[in-house]
Amino acid sequence: KDRTQMLEQLTARNREKGALETDLRTLRRHADELARALEDMQASSKQAGSAEAELRGLHEREACAWESEKLRLADELESAAARESELAGAQGEKASLLEQLRQAGAASVEQAERIEALIAERSALETDNAEMGERLAAAAVEKAELERRVAGVGGEAAPMHAAGWEEEDRSQMLEQVVALSEAKAALGAENKALERRVRELEIQVEELRAAQGELSGWEPSRDSEQLHGMELQLSEVMAENSGLRKRLRSLEQQQAAVAAS
Secondary structure, three states, X not given: OHHHHHHHHHHHHHHHHHHHHHHHHHHHHHHHXXXXXXXXXXXXXXXXXXXXXXXXXXXXXXXXXXXXXXXXXXXXXXXXXXXXXXXXXXXXXXXXXXXXXXXHHHHHHHHHHHHHHHHHHHHHHHXXXXXXXXXXXXXXHHHHHHHHHHHHHHHOHHHHHHOOOXXXXXHHHHHHHHHHHHHXXXXXXXXXXXXXXXXXXHHHHHHHHXXXXXXXXXXXXXXXXXXXXXXXXXXXXXXXXXXXXXXXXXXXXXXXXXXXX
């Protein structure tokens, strides 16, 4: 009976030992699984830390890039605003230039009329000068004839008296010679004055032609093309300015989305 009890106890212990061994193997398996899970968790934690560091670096790089792009766009906007202001000033210069062109055209017409009037006056003076030269030539011929006659009277006094010549006739002839000499001198002085006037008119004509040549330097077509080019450039700058503002708003929206994420 004792032996049977002992056998039963031993059997019970063996069964208990088997159960304990089974539990031990189960516990070891669970311990291995927990160890692997722990290693996986540690690896995941390391990956998460690396990903977080990478994400922080990415955010920092994006923030730096956004700030750099924002500063660049601000500079471009400032430059575009300066160009827009400059071209707006060019619009004011356009009105001034058109007014100058109008005034220059009017001055050119006026100077052309003055040149034509001076040329006509010069032609008239040249005609008067030619007529005066003819009168001087005729007076010289008449003076020579009178001097020849006076000399003839002086050399042939007796025949002249015999022919009825008197001293009064001789004095009249001398007075005529003197009058002709004075008239010749007056005509010579007037001729010199006319020549001076002609030279003055020639100088004025040359000055007016030079001034007209300077005014001919105005080219309305060329200036109009230049002003049209300025207007096109102003339109391009305004369009570029609008595009830059849109890009700046888009970058601000992207930064807000990144910050929210």
